[in-house]
Amino acid sequence: xxxxxxxxxxxxxxxxxxxxxxxxxxxxxxxxxxxxxxxxxxxxxxxxxxxxxxxxxxxxxxxxxxxxxxxxxxxxxxxxxxxxxxxxxxxxxxxxxxxxxxxxxxxxxxxxxxxxxxxxxxxxxxxxxxxxxxxxxxxxxxxxxxxxxxxxxxxxxxxxxxxxxxxxxxxxxxxxxxxxxxxxxxxxxxxxxxxxxxxxxxxxxxxxxxxxxxxxxxxxxxxxxxxxxxxxxxxxxxxxxxxxxxxxxxxxxxxxxxxxxxxxxxxxxxxxxxxxxxxxxxxxxxxxxxxxxxxxxxxxxxxxxxxxxxxxxxxxxxxxxxxxxxxxxxxxxxxxxxxxxxxxxxxxxxxxxxxxxxxxxxxxxxxxxxxxxxxxxxxxxxxxxxxxxxxxxxxxxxxxxxxxxxxxxxxxxxxxxxxxxxxxxxxxxxxxxxxxxxxxxxxxxxxxxxxxxxxxxxxxxxxxxxxxxxxxxxxxxxxxxxxxxxxxxxxxxxxxxxxxxxxxxxxxxxxxxxxxxxxxxxxxxxxxxxxxxxxxxxxxxxxxxxxxxxxxxxxxxxxxxxxxxxxxxxxxxxxxxxxxxxxxxxxxxxxxxx
Amino acid sequence: xxxxxxxxxxxxxxxxxxxxxxxxxxxxxxxxxxxxxxxxxxxxxxxxxxxxxxxxxxxxxxxxxxxxxxxxxxxxxxxxxxxxxxxxxxxxxxxxxxxxxxxxxxxxxxxxxxxxxxxxxxxxxxxxxxxxxxxxxxxxxxxxxxxxxxxxxxxxxxxxxxxxxxxxxxxxxxxxxxxxxxxxxxxxxxxxxxxxxxxxxxxxxxxxxxxxxxxxxxxxxxxxxxxxxxxxxxxxxxxxxxxxxx
Numbered sequence: 099x100x101x102x103x104x105x106x107x108x109x110x111x112x113x114x115x116x117x118x119x120x121x122x123x124x125x126x127x128x129x130x131x132x133x134x135x136x137x138x139x140x141x142x143x144x145x146x147x148x149x150x151x152x153x154x155x156x157x158x159x160x161x162x163x164x165x166x167x168x169x170x171x172x173x174x175x176x177x178x179x180x181x182x183x184x185x186x187x188x189x190x191x192x193x194x195x196x197x198x199x200x201x202x203x204x205x206x207x208x209x210x211x212x213x214x215x216x217x218x219x220x221x222x223x224x225x226x227x228x229x230x231x232x233x234x235x236x237x238x239x240x241x242x243x244x245x246x247x248x249x250x251x252x253x254x255x256x257x258x259x260x261x262x263x264x265x266x267x268x269x270x271x272x273x274x275x276x277x278x279x280x281x282x283x284x285x286x287x288x289x290x291x292x293x294x295x296x297x298x299x300x301x302x303x304x305x306x307x308x309x310x311x312x313x314x315x316x317x318x319x320x321x322x323x324x325x326x327x328x329x330x331x332x333x334x335x336x337x338x339x340x341x342x343x344x345x346x347x348x349x350x351x352x353x354x355x356x357x358x359x360x361x362x363x364x365x366x367x368x369x370x371x372x373x374x375x376x377x378x379x380x381x382x383x384x385x386x387x388x389x390x391x392x393x394x395x396x397x398x399x400x401x402x403x404x405x406x407x408x409x410x411x412x413x414x415x416x417x418x419x420x421x422x423x424x425x426x427x428x429x430x431x432x433x434x435x436x437x438x439x440x441x442x443x444x445x446x447x448x449x450x451x452x453x454x455x456x457x458x459x460x461x462x463x464x465x466x467x468x469x470x471x472x473x474x475x476x477x478x479x480x481x482x483x484x485x486x487x488x489x490x491x492x493x494x495x496x497x498x499x500x501x502x503x504x505x506x507x508x509x510x511x512x513x514x515x516x517x518x519x520x521x522x523x524x525x526x527x528x529x530x531x532x533x534x535x536x537x538x539x540x541x542x543x544x545x546x547x548x549x550x551x552x553x554x555x556x557x558x559x560x561x562x563x564x565x566x567x568x569x570x571x572x573x574x575x576x577x578x579x580x581x582x583x584x585x586x587x588x589x590x591x592x593x594x595x596x597x598x599x600x601x602x603x604x605x606x607x608x609x610x611x612x613x614x615x616x617x618x619x620x621x622x623x624x625x626x627x628x629x630x631x632x633x634x635x636x637x638x639x640x641x642x643x644x645x646x647x648x649x650x651x652x653x654x655x656x657x658x659x660x661x662x663x664x665x666x667x668x669x670x671x672x673x674x675x676x677x678x679x680x681x682x683x684x685x686x687x688x689x690x691x692x
Numbered sequence: 693x694x695x696x697x698x699x700x701x702x703x704x705x706x707x708x709x710x711x712x713x714x715x716x717x718x719x720x721x722x723x724x725x726x727x728x729x730x731x732x733x734x735x736x737x738x739x740x741x742x743x744x745x746x747x748x749x750x751x752x753x754x755x756x757x758x759x760x761x762x763x764x765x766x767x768x769x770x771x772x773x774x775x776x777x778x779x780x781x782x783x784x785x786x787x788x789x790x791x792x793x794x795x796x797x798x799x800x801x802x803x804x805x806x807x808x809x810x811x812x813x814x815x816x817x818x819x820x821x822x823x824x825x826x827x828x829x830x831x832x833x834x835x836x837x838x839x840x841x842x843x844x845x846x847x848x849x850x851x852x853x854x855x856x857x858x859x860x861x862x863x864x865x866x867x868x869x870x871x872x873x874x875x876x877x878x879x880x881x882x883x884x885x886x887x888x889x890x891x892x893x894x895x896x897x898x899x900x901x902x903x904x905x906x907x908x909x910x911x912x913x914x915x916x917x918x919x920x921x922x923x924x925x926x927x928x929x930x931x932x933x934x935x936x937x938x
Contacts (some may be wrong), residue, residue: 133876146851148860151871217798383768392872420865437859443737443757585842585861585868588740592783596817616817623779626772627740627752 102127103135107142114143117153117229117436118419121160122377126228129169129523130161134308138385148376156584158420158440159210159228159377166201166208169245173223175214175339176574177560179498183222186239187211207246211663213422213578214339215378218497218560219265219504227252228380231259262381262682265504268520270491271483272464273507275471277354280398282474286361287406289473294365295321297470301477302489303604305460306335306424308532308556309631313469316459319449320366321455328368329462330411331453332359333430335376338533339423339578340558343493344463346505348382352389356413358466360398361473366459370415374430377420386415422582423632427460428452429584440586441630464557484510488549496521499562506559508548515544517559525564528647533558534575535635538642569605569651572643576601579636590633593624597640607654608665618644697766707760714742714755725777725806726769729756730893732916733852739784740842741777741806745770750775770922778810785815787866789824790839790896796909797897800930804896820866827872829879831844832902833891835870842868842897846890850932855920858884870898889916 106123110116120139124131131154140147154160161169172178172187189196191209196202199210217223220232229252231242234348238259245255266273286294298419299314320328332355336344347355347449360370375382390413403409416434418424424433428442431530452458458685468490472480480490488510494517496505501522509515513604529539531548532555539546539553580598585591600617605612621637628634644651667686674684697706700717707716712735717724727739737754744755755768767773784803792798792932824837847859847870858881862871872878891899895912902907921929 146857146860147881148847148857148871152860152862155871156864191873338871372879438864443761579863583865585863585865586736588780588783588842591842591866591868592787593821596783596786599818599820619779620817623776627743627776627780629737629740 103138103142105418110452112143113385113644114145114254115144115434115436116128117145117150118157118433119436121154121157122417122419124223125160127341129167129227130164133163146385153436154439156266158433158581160419164205166206167249168252169208169225169227170209170242170246171212171214171225172210172213173217173221173225174211174574175218175221176571177218177340178214178222178232179570179574180498180562180566181221183234186222186234186236188515189236190243194246206249212378212420213337213582214341216336216342216345216376217262218340218495218592220263221497225378225495228377230262230378230381232262232515255351260381261689262345262349264350265502266346266350267496267502267504268508269505270507270509271480272468272471272491272493273351273505275475275479277357277474278469279353279357279393279396280404282357282361283364283398283404285474286364287404287409291321291365291367292384294361294473297477298365298472301472301480301482301488302552303465303468303472304488304493306464306468306557308338308535308554310550310554311346312464313461316449316461317362317365319432320449320457320459323450325450325456327362327370327454327456328366329453329456330359330362330366330368330371330428331430331434331458332371332373332413332463333428334379334463334464335374335418335425336379336557337376337425337462337582338494338535338558339575340497340530340533340560342497342555343494343505343557345379345382347463347467347493348379353393354467354470355463356389356399356425358461358468358470359413360403360411361470362459362461362466364403364409368459369412371411371456372434372453373413373415374419374424374434375415377418380417383415383417390415393545396555397526417433421584422578423584423630426630426632429630430460431458440582440584441632443629479653485547485549485551487551492555493557494548494555494559495557496559496561499523499526499563499583500561510549511547512653513545513547514539514553516547518544518561521561523561523563526561527564527566528562528571530556530562530570530571530639533560534578534639535631536638538639538646540646567605568643568647569601569654572639573598573601573605575639576636579632583632583636587627587629587633589624590628590636593620593628593633596620597624597637600641604651608656609651609654610656614644614655696760696762696764698760698762698766700766701771708868709760710758712756713744713753713758713766716760717755717766723767723827725754725809727802727806727841727895730845730849730913730916732843732918732920733848733893736844736848739841740780743773743776744768745773774810778812778847780814781806781810782808782815782817784841786817786819787822788841789821794906795897796900796904797839797907798907799913800907800910801897802895822866824869826901827878829877830886830902831879831886832886833878833888834900834902835872835878836898836900837869838898839896840870841896842871843846843895844870845893845895845901846870849889849893849916851914854885854887854889856883856885856887859890 140150164259201208217232222234304310305312421439423441429439433439448458494506576598580594584596707743735756737757742755743752745767872881919932
C-alpha cells in the first residue's frame with residue numbers, strides 16, 4: 099500500500115496544497131482512507147495528522163471506513179425522489195440484503211444517498227464509485243445489480259449506461275452566439291487590460307452564481323490589489339440542488355468558458371487559473387482536459403499568449419469531493435488549498451486576499467462565458483436583453499413536474515408563467531426558484547419575474563404540481579442543508595439539524611402549533627446569525643412555506659398543543675411482534691397517554 | 693494602522709482600526725458575551741454569541757472578528773440580539789448532553805454561566821440527544837464529547853501556543869467533532885505532549901483532568917494571554933496564576 103501512496107504523492111509533487119486531489123486518488127485506488135493511510139500521508143506531506151484527518155472526514159466522497167467494492171450513492175434531490183428514486187433504492191437494498199448506508203457483509207457493496215448530482219433533467223440518478231448513471235429504471239437497476247453481483251469491473255459495464263444528455267430547450271444570447279476560439283482574447287489584447295475591465299463594468303454583467311455581484315467591479319478590485327501573484331478561479335462547484343446549467347455549459351461550451359477565464363486573467367494580470375469542478379461531474383473531466391490541451395496547442399494558453407510578451411496563463415482543473423459549501427467562494431479557495439471547506443471570515447474578500455492570500459477573482463461558469471462575449475462584442479451585447487439592474491439573460495435549469503425538463507436561456511425579466519408555459523407545466527402548485535436556498539413561489543405568484551430586482555436565481559427552477567406534498571419537499575431540503583452544513587458556526591450546525599428534525603416530525607403528522615413557531619424561530623436565527631450564506635439561506639424555504647402554504651402545515655398538525663415527536667404505540671410494534679400479541683392491551687392510544 | 697472613532701451603545705469611543713470591535717468595547721467597559729473567544733488565541737467567530745448590530749448594515753457582525761470603521765454606530769445588546777443569543781445558547785444545549793449537576797465543571801463552566809446570564813430556564817427546541825463518545829485513553833486527561841461546544845479553543849491553543857497540533861476538527865455539520873485521530877484514541881496519538889493547555893482553556897467540562905469529581909474542575913485560562921504576550925512582545929505582564937480565577 100505504501101508503494102501506491104508513493105506513486106500518488108509523486109504524481110502530486112508531495113504538495114500539501116493538493117491534499118484534496120491526493121485523497122481523491124487514494125479513494126479511487128483503495129476505496130477508502132484508512133487511519134494508517136492518514137498517518138503516512140501526514141508524515142510524507144509534513145502536515146499535522148489532525149489536519150489530514152480533518153480534511154478526510156469533511157468531504158462526502160472520502161469514506162474513512164470500507165465502503166464496499168462498489169459504493170452506490172443515489173442522488174437524493176426532491177426531483178430524483180419524484181421520479182421514483184426511493185423505490186429503486188429500496189429494491190436494490192433488498193436485492194443485496196443490506197441496510198441503507200451500510201456495507202454488505204461480504205464487503206461487496208454499500209448503498210446510500212448523496213446530495214443532488216445535477217442530473218435532475220434525467221433522473222433518478224446515481225453514482226457508482228464516483229461515476230454517474232442517469233435515467234434509472236427498474237430495468238437499469240436490475241442490470242446494475244447483476245453486474246455488481248457478478249463483480250464486473252466498472253470499465254466493462256455498457257457505455258450507454260453512463261451517457262449524459264444535454265437538453266437545451268431554448269437558446270438566447272449566450273447559447274446562440276458563435277465563438278471563434280481566441281476572438282475574445284484578441285479583443286481584450288487590442289483594448290488593453292484597463293479598457294477590458296471598463297467594458298465588463300459598463301455591461302453591468304452580474305455574477306450568475308447567485309450573489310449577483312458586479313463582475314467588472316470584482317475584476318477592477320482584483321486588478322488594483324497588490325500581491326505577488328493574481329489568480330482566476332472558475333467556480334464550477336454547481337451544488338445547489340436542481341441546478342445543472344453549468345454542467346451543460348462545460349460540456350457544450352467549454353471553449354467559451356476557458357476563453358472567459360483567459361480574458362479575466364488578462365484583465366487582472368493572473369498567470370494561473372483553476373477550474374473547481376464538482377466531484378459529481380467526473381464525466382466532464384476528460385473532455386475538459388482535451389479542450390485545455392487543444393487550447394495550449396493553439397497558443398491560447400501557456401507562454402506569451404497570442405504573441406504578447408508577459409501574457410502567460412494556464413488553467414488547472416481541481417476536482418471537489420462532495421461538499422456543497424465549497425460553492426461559497428472563500429470555502430472553495432480553502433478547498434483549493436487542500437483544506438476543509440470552511441468559509442473564511444470576510445473581509446478581507448478574495449479579490450484582495452484569496453488563493454494563498456493573493457488577489458483572486460472567483461467567477462461562476464456562466465459569468466465567465468458571458469464575460470468572453472462582452473469583451474468580444476462590447477457592453478451592449480449583453481444589455482440588449484434584460485432589465486435595468488439585470489442586464490442580459492439567465493440560463494435556467496428546469497426540472498420537476500414539466501413535460502420538457504432541461505436548459506432554458508431567457509432574458510432577465512421573464513415571468514415564472516412564461517417559463518412554465520415553455521417547459522410544459524400544468525396544475526402547478528409551487529415553484530422553487532434558485533434551489534432550496536432560493537425562493538418558494540406559490541401558484542398565485544406566477545406573474546413574478548426572474549431578475550435580481552424580484553426573484554433572483556442561481557439557475558434552478560423546480561416545478562411541483564398539485565399531486566406533490568410540500569412538506570415532503572421541505573423535509574428533503576432540510577435534510578440537504580443538515581447534511582451539507584460545514585459545522586463551523588453554532589446557528590447553522592445546530593439549526594439545520596433542528597430544522598430537519600422538526601420538518602420530519604411535521605411531515606409525519608406529529609407536529610403541533612408550537613412546532614410551527616419554533617421552526618420559524620430557528621429559521622430566523624439561522625438567517626440572521628450564521629457565518630455564511632449556507633446557514634443564512636437554509637431556512638428560506640421553510641419561512642416561505644410557513645407564509646404561503648399554511649394550510650399544508652395545518653392539515654398535518656396533531657390536535658394537541660404539545661405532542662411527543664414520536665408515535666409511542668408504533669414504537670411498541672417490534673415488542674408486539676416478538677411477543678406475538680396484537681390485542682387491545684398491547685396497544686397504547688392517545689386517550690390513555692393523556 | 694489608524695485611529696478611528698465610533699459609537700458603541702451610545703458611547704463615543706476610539707480604537708485602532710486593526711483591533712476587533714470586541715477588544716475596543718471591552719477597553720471601554722462594554723461587556724459582550726463570548727464563548728469561542730479567548731484572549732491570546734486567534735479569533736474565529738464560530739459561536740456567534742458576540743454578534744452585534746451595526747447601523748446601516750443588515751448583517752450582524754461577530755465582535756470578535758469584526759474591525760471598526762470610522763463613524764460606525766454599534767449596538768451590543770438590543771432586544772433582537774438578546775433573543776438571538778438566548779436561542780444560540782439553547783442550540784448549544786440541544787446539541788450536546790449537558791447535565792450540570794453531575795459535571796466536573798459544575799459552577800465553573802462558561803456555558804452554564806452564559807445560560808444563567810440570559811436567564812435560560814428551559815430549552816424550547818427539541819434536544820437532539822446525540823450519541824457521543826468519551827475518550828479516557830490519555831493517562832492524565834479525559835475528553836467527553838457530550839459536553840463539547842465545538843468552540844475549537846483546544847484546537848487553537850494546541851496549534852498556536854503549544855505547537856503540537858494534536859487536535860483538529862473532524863467530520864462536518866452536526867456530526868462535527870474534535871478529533872485527535874479518526875478511530876485513534878487520544879492516548880495513542882504521538883504528537884500530544886500532555887501539556888494540558890487544551891484542558892485549561894476548555895470552557896466546559898468536555899476536557900478535564902482525571903480524578904476530578906463533580907464541580908471540582910476549575911479552569912485557568914489567563915496563562916494563554918500571558919504566554920502569547922511574552923512571546924510576541926517580550927513583555928511579561930499579569931500574574932499567570934491569579935488571573936485565571938475570574
